[in-house]
Amino acid sequence: MRTTATPAEVEAWITVLRGRGHLHAAETTPEGTWTLQRTPDCPPVTLHHPVLAMDYIADVLLDLRRQNREGLR
Numbered sequence: 001m002r003t004t005a006t007p008a009e010v011e012a013w014i015t016v017l018r019g020r021g022h023l024h025a026a027e028t029t030p031e032g033t034w035t036l037q038r039t040p041d042c043p044p045v046t047l048h049h050p051v052l053a054m055d056y057i058a059d060v061l062l063d064l065r066r067q068n069r070e071g072l073r
Contacts, residue, residue, distance in 0.1 A: 002051050002054050002055060002058070003051065005050035005051045006050055007032060009054065010034060010053040010054060013054070013057045014026045014053075014057070017057065017060060022060060022064060023036055023038060023060070024037045024039050024040050024042070025037040025044065033047060033048045034046070034053045036053075036056060038060065
């Protein structure tokens with residue numbers, strides 16, 4: 001778990017993940033929260049702090065890494 005993160009860092013990662021098709025939906029509110037959805041079937045998750053958002057992003061990246069390793073077997 002991370003202890004620091006900035007909103008700009010979260011936005012950068014969201015942009016990359018959306019651009020590569022790893023997030024179905026992502027919305028940033030003026031209050032500084034993020035609502036992210038991995039697939040159309042997954043429920044959206046609202047994250048109220050940059051550290052929580054980065055933890056979610058780290059989970060997405062770990063899942064992608066696992067999928068890539070399984071594909072190589």
